Amino acid sequence: AQTVTQSQPEMSVQEAETVTLSCTYDTSESDYYLFWYKQPPSRQMILVIRQEAYKQQNATENRFSVNFQKAAKSFSLKISDSQLGDAAMYFCAYRIPAYDKVIFGPGTSLSVIP
Amino acid sequence: KAGVTQTPRYLIKTRGQQVTLSCSPISGHRSVSWYQQTPGQGLQFLFEYFSETQRNKGNFPGRFSGRQFSNSRSEMNVSTLELGDSALYLCASSLRGDSSPLHFGNGTRLTVT
Numbered sequence: 001a002q003t004v005t006q007s008q009p010e011m012s013v014q015e016a017e018t019v020t021l022s023c024t025y026d027t028s029e030s031d032y033y034l035f036w037y038k039q040p041p042s043r044q045m046i047l048v049i050r051q052e053a054y055k056q057q058n059a060t061e062n063r064f065s066v067n068f069q070k071a072a073k074s075f076s077l078k079i080s081d082s083q084l085g086d087a088a089m090y091f092c093a094y095r096i097p098a099y100d101k102v103i104f105g106p107g108t109s110l111s112v113i114p
Numbered sequence: 115k116a117g118v119t120q121t122p123r124y125l126i127k128t129r130g131q132q133v134t135l136s137c138s139p140i141s142g143h144r145s146v147s148w149y150q151q152t153p154g155q156g157l158q159f160l161f162e163y164f165s166e167t168q169r170n171k172g173n174f175p176g177r178f179s180g181r182q183f184s185n186s187r188s189e190m191n192v193s194t195l196e197l198g199d200s201a202l203y204l205c206a207s208s209l210r211g212d213s214s215p216l217h218f219g220n221g222t223r224l225t226v227t
Contacts (some may be wrong), residue, residue, distance in 0.1 A: 035217075043221055044219070046218075
């Protein structure tokens with residue numbers, strides 16, 4: 001079965017601190033792509049970061065970075081120097097080229113405390 | 115470059131009616147996907163179109179259908195609406211539809227009464 005698990009339904013972080021959102025996935029495919037999306041209250045889903053499974057180097061995008069552990073099928077997102085604008089729902093997702101759909105996790109609601 | 119445009123943003127329908135939602139992808143994007151988002155079920159894949167062909171379909175009843183036009187614009191239709199169809203319907207486009215990331219619209223909030 002193709003599934004994505006985000007074990008933390010809600011998380012909170014102090015402004016300027018660092019927070020890590022966890023994600024695990026299940027697939028028997030070797031070629032796939034992983035994503036983190038952010039959905040603020042405005043409800044538009046925004047791509048935060050992308051990782052190719054064949055790359056061992058973890059992706060980074062400014063204050064956002066991932067810890068990709070392929071063998072463990074783990075793909076966590078680290079947000080450094082958290083800002084109020086980071087408050088949103090975060091979805092972990094993966095896409096397998098052989099299948100024309102993206103599988104999303106249930107999401108983690110992140111609150112940022114001033 | 116303009117983003118993904120979904121119309122309308124809000125819709126209220128009654129049970130038994132049918133509804134059509136529209137999605138205009140980013141210029142140059144040939145793949146369009148549709149997702150249903152509800153608090154209980156999260157994001158559920160509905161279907162994906164590439165060059166006017168449906169390439170994959172999620173586990174939804176036949177009341178849910180879609181199509182894609184030659185200009186890559188897509189429509190989604192739901193017939194015989196049920197209360198459980200109330201949801202946020204998100205459209206996403208991507209360049210090629212394989213490894214390309216999805217770019218989402220603002221969604222259409224459908225309420226069925």
